[in-house]
Amino acid sequence: MxxxxxxxxxxxxxxxxxxxxxxxxxxxxxxxxxxxxxxxxxxxxxxxxxxxxxxxxxxxxxxxxxxxxxxxxxxxxxxxxxxxxxxxxxxxxxxxxxLPGLRFKAYLLAKLFTGDVQAAIVEHFLRALGTVDLARPGVVGNLLSAAFSKARAELRGLEPASSGAPNHAAGSVLPPAPFGHPDLVLTRAVDAGVISVQEAELIGATYLEEVGLTAYAERTGQPRWNLYKRRTAAVARLTAAIESGELSDLYADVITEATATVVLDTPTARKRP
Structure with a gap:
């Protein structure tokens, strides 16, 4: 039987x-x-x-x-x-x-929160349409970063108290952006543990969305020099993973080119204690 x-x-x-x-x-x-x-x-x-x-x-x-x-x-x-x-x-x-950029931002949020990340990111993107400064370069990057920051703050406020470990609820992984989009490499890097969610957001905003490191620091309330050091270390790990084949993809060279050719903001001199 x-x-x-x-x-x-x-x-x-x-x-x-x-x-x-x-x-x-x-x-x-x-x-x-x-x-x-x-x-x-x-x-x-x-x-x-x-x-x-x-x-x-x-x-x-x-x-x-x-x-x-x-x-x-x-x-x-x-x-x-x-x-x-x-x-x-x-x-x-x-x-x-x-939508491709919104998918990536929602993917990052879903790594941290169990709430309705798609609704939150869309709602704040629509709000950002009315406030974004069109005179500044990187319009879509500024839109996505503003939506991400606001959605993250909202979702954090709704999240039940936890141990602080990132949440990745079953079913929360979003369909990937169209094949070949550079954000896919960052997504795979997060999944592989090469970079953190926060590092992926930092690299995505300051390299792929053309948001200046100074502007990003002001927006997130973090010291610029700390962000510069974190980004440099994360890019080094990301580049090594790409070159080793760990993040093998036909379009991985897009990220390599972006992080190698975009002019870095000149770091400010580190203050002595």
């Missing part, structure tokens, strides 16, 4: 776990039909295709390593301006274009 193993009960989705899936689905719909939500590449310039670009295609273009920071800033200034008109379609469109 063959003893059958009872089928496991289906996992109960966590609150808001499908939010990004729903956003992505609706975002794709915005780019379809005879009049898709789009921007004019001719007016934006910066090497973008000289035609109407539907927002889903625009998101893919902005994620490609060949897309420079001036193009990203030009696009994001336009998206923020249109979102500030209050048009629901453009607010939804801005969230959709930023």
């Amino acid at each position: 063959v003893r059958r193993t009872p089928a496991a009960a289906p996992a109960v989705p966590r609150p808001g776990e499908r939010l990004f899936t729903d956003i992505d689905y609706r975002f794709r719909l915005l780019g379809q039909g005879p009049c898709p939500l789009s921007v004019d590449g001719r007016r934006l310039g910066q090497g973008l295709p000289r035609r109407a670009i539907a927002l889903p295609e625009l998101s893919a273009i902005l994620m490609h390593p060949s897309c420079g920071y001036p193009a990203r800033d030009a696009v994001w200034r336009l998206l923020v301006q249109r979102a500030r008109t209050g048009d629901p379609a453009w607010r939804a469109g801005a969230v959709g274009v930023a």
